[in-house]
Structures are given as structure tokens and as C-alpha cells.
Amino acid sequence: MIWNETKECMSRDEMTALQSARLVKQVNHVYHNVEFYRKKMQEAGLEPGDIKGLEDIEKLPFTTKADLRDNYPFGLFAVPKSEIVRVHASSGTTGKATVVGYTRRDIDTWAESVARCITMAGLSREDTIQVAYGYGLFTGGLGAHYGAECIGATVVPQSTGNTKKLVTMMCDFGVTGIMCTPSYLLHIAEVIREMGLKDQIKLKSAICGAEPWTEKMRLQIEEELGISAHDIYGLSETMGPGVACDCEYHKGLHVWEDYYLPEIVDKDTFKQLPDGETGELVITNLQKEGMPLIRYRTKDLTSITHEKCECGRTAARISRFKGRTDDMLIIRGVNVFPSQIETALLEAGGVAPQYQIIVDRVNNLDTLEVLVEMEESSFSDEVKEIEALNKRVSHAIQQMIGLAVKVKLVAPKTIERSMGKAVRVIDNRKFD
């Protein structure tokens, strides 16, 4: 099933023409309404008139996460505040959130993006869809929700937490579609098994994202639940989930190019790469009004193909992600930067800013353990003093990254160092 055949199956010529027109309009919009972009273009010796179409895009400077942080909270908004109907925020590298703003039309654009993905997964207005992403500042919950409502499905805004209740409702409501992180879905599958309800569920399809997963894990989900599972990609900076999704052929994720212009650039030279070569994904918002980003560097590594897909769609496809160009970890769908842990440790005090992050996946749920070196002065002969220190440190980290964490105190100077540099992250999850 195809939600918007005009856009999803548009010929390459037509798509290029549409993208060019929208790019020109967008560049004018940000030049005249966002001081940051105006200055950046002026520094590069550019005027809006220099961008006549897609062929000129490489002239434009990149935008990075640091730019979002520097312009916190509303510095990159391109419309008066009265036009903004919603904000979302995600954690930044140093603890300061990065904020995104949406106009009413942006919310519709976003819902349309997600609607295309859900339809691609074989779901329609006849279906009942459970949204089991977290609702709130995180774009997952509301993004999925609006998309599911857009196609006219019956939406169950489950959020995360009580898995048994989720499974009970899945049976009672006859839920046919679910949207959540892939690791959570595997956990749900386990709970279904434990509750002995496998033959009572009517689930047909799952749309999972917000964290990296492998083709093997996708097949495991399909096998265990007897459903089709689809990979949805997105990032809050450029909208939220729904930038791309894979169809029934699972040969890459179709990008909604009329909204999100994809480029793959070399991770060192930042020059555009041809189809098939792996580099950093760069996205330009072609339709967004509230906070459009121009050439946003996602730091996600992938490759792209513009070949028509067997499903009939012409929308370009990006491959499964091959990693990141920075040290960001995605744990239970939440972005975590090691530097955030360091900041939290300095705030907590009593411990050295020496740490080791150990990420693992136990029963399909990510676990986060942080080894922290106690300072000599905070060592005590009393258990309660050390427990209090442990609690203080856990709390500081939890406040910073918004995830439950297990802190393990260790003696000073015991965290493994290789070549004089501490090994900061040990990720025992398998992604390939």
C-alpha cells in the first residue's frame, strides 16, 4: 500500500524540479528570517539568489548540533513565536537540550511523513495501533501518534512502562500494529510468551526505530511474533521519526525526499559522494517552516541509492546505518554522549571524572552501567557513606541523561587505560 503515490513514486526529473524549487524557497526563508543563516551565508559570500536549484546545494554551509546548542533555545526559529504550536527537545552533548519548534503545518508535514511509513508497513484506517514510544519532549511518542491518527487508524497511546498491561490491551483491543523501539518489541514478545498469550494476539506489523538494530534482529522479531517488521528513521532536529522507512522488500529505507533532501558526504572531506558509497547523511528540510535546517549533519553513516524499488516507489533509499561519526550512544532510544556522564560526575563531586560506560542488552533491554573512580578523600570506613556517594552520583547521571543507571564505584586509578587514554565506552550489544 502507498499513502501518497504522487510523491512517493514521482519520476526523478519531477522530484529534482520539486526539490530545486523548494530549496530555493527555503534558502530565501531562512536567509530573511534567521540571523544565524544570514550571517553564515554572508560569511560564505552567498546571497539567496546564488542558489538556483539542487545543483547549487554544495555551496551552502553545513549546520551541526553545536549550532542548535549555541542558539538555544529559540535562536534558529524562522517564524514568529506565535506561529510555533509545539516544541520538542533532546539531550545535547553537554547536558543542554537542543530544542526544535513546529508550526501547525510542520505538524501536518510530520504526520504525513509518518503516515507514509505506516502505510508502507501495510497498516490502514482499519487497524488499531499501539504507540509504545515515550510521550513527551522526545519526538517518538507524539510523532508516531500523529502519523497513526493521520491514516485514520485507532490509536492506543500506550507509551512505555507497564509491559503486562500493554500486552493485555494488545489482546483485548485486537491491536494489529505497534510502534516502539526494536529492543522494546523483543521484550514485549518475551512478555507475550511468558503470559501464554501468543495465540491471542492479532499483531500484523511493527514499525520500529529510534535505535540501531540489525537485519538479524528484524528477522527475529518477524519470526517470534509472526509479523512484518519495518525500520523507521528520523531525528528530532530535522522533524522526528518518519524521515525514512523500509518497505516490504527491506532493501533500504525510503527517504521522503520532497521533505527531507538527503546527501551523503565524505566523513573527512565533506564532499558529496556518489550512490553506493558510505558517508555521513546530511539532511536539508525542504518543507519545514518553524525551524528548517539547511544541510544538517546527522553524524549517521550510510549510503544511498536512487534506483527505483521493486515496491514501485522511486523515493531514494538509504542503507541500514553503519555507525556514527561521533561517540553518541543510543540507549533505550535515548541519545547519550559520554561527555554528559563526565559533566554529571563533576557536578556530583566526590568522584574523579574517570569513568567507563558499559552498555549491554539483557533480555532485549539495554542496560547502562557506569564505573566511577572514587576520590581518595571520599572513601569511608562506613558503608552508609559510600552508599550515599553512590546514590548521589547515580542521581546526577540520571538527571543529566534521563535514563536509569547503575553506578559502580571502584578504587582510584583502576579504570582501564590503554595508551594513556581511558577506554570510555564498552558496548557489548551486537549490531552487525
Add this chain to the structure above:
Amino acid sequence: MADGFVKQLTVFIENRVGTLEEVAKVLKDNEINIYSISLADTSEYGLLRMIVSDPDKGSKVLKENSFSAKATEVVAVRLENKVGTLEHLFNTLSGAGIGIEYMYAMATSKEGAMILKTSDGNKAVEVLKGDGFGLLDEAGMFNL
């Protein structure tokens, strides 16, 4: 060191096989004798508390070997080996409103001692002395 106190050596024990052995080896290699030992365990780590022949040196050499170690003051109360002495000790402390943070025994065939960390060390020394308890100093400790 204040009168009435003895020094205890405390070591942070990470929860993995072989840590205690490493501590014992460091002490052995440095000719430090252990007179009494107690291990407080939590789910994640342990605190090894010891009365040793040279707590300051013990702390120093353990730190040199990447352990968290510290010499702190505790009270060592002589206890006669007969029925009721422990009850008497607790009675004296609770009567003075003093709580016990932790304690462990140091015993010989005839007589023993209780190593105590209380909520108020100085007051504990005062009331214990006042109630006729014998407190050990470092020299006395090793003649038990």
C-alpha cells in the same frame, strides 16, 4: 591519636574473585600482621576492616597498589570471657544515647575485645571508662 582509640585499616574491596587475596598479599609482602578482620558486604562491593600491626604503613602500601585504603580511629573495648559482658557494654552505650555504626570481635582464648565504631567516639570512650571498661591502646592490643 586520641586517648582511648586504636587505628583500624579499612580497604575498599571490589566485587570480583581474588581481591581479598591481593590485599592479603600486599600486607604479607610488607610484613604487616593482621590481628582482627571483618568484612562488610553489599551487593556491589565490600569494606574490609582490620586491626593490623602497622595501620599507617598498611594504608600507604595498599594505596601504592591501587586500593582505596584508609586508617581511621575506632574504640577497642576489653571484654571478659563470661556471660553478660556484651549486654553490659550495649547497656552502657545505649544508656548514654550512643549508637553503634559497626562492630566486630577480636578474640583470644581467655579474653577478647570488641572493636567499635559509634555515633560519638569521644563520648563512648568517656562513658565506657566511667563504667569500668578497659580500653585497649595499640600496645595493649597486641598483648592479648
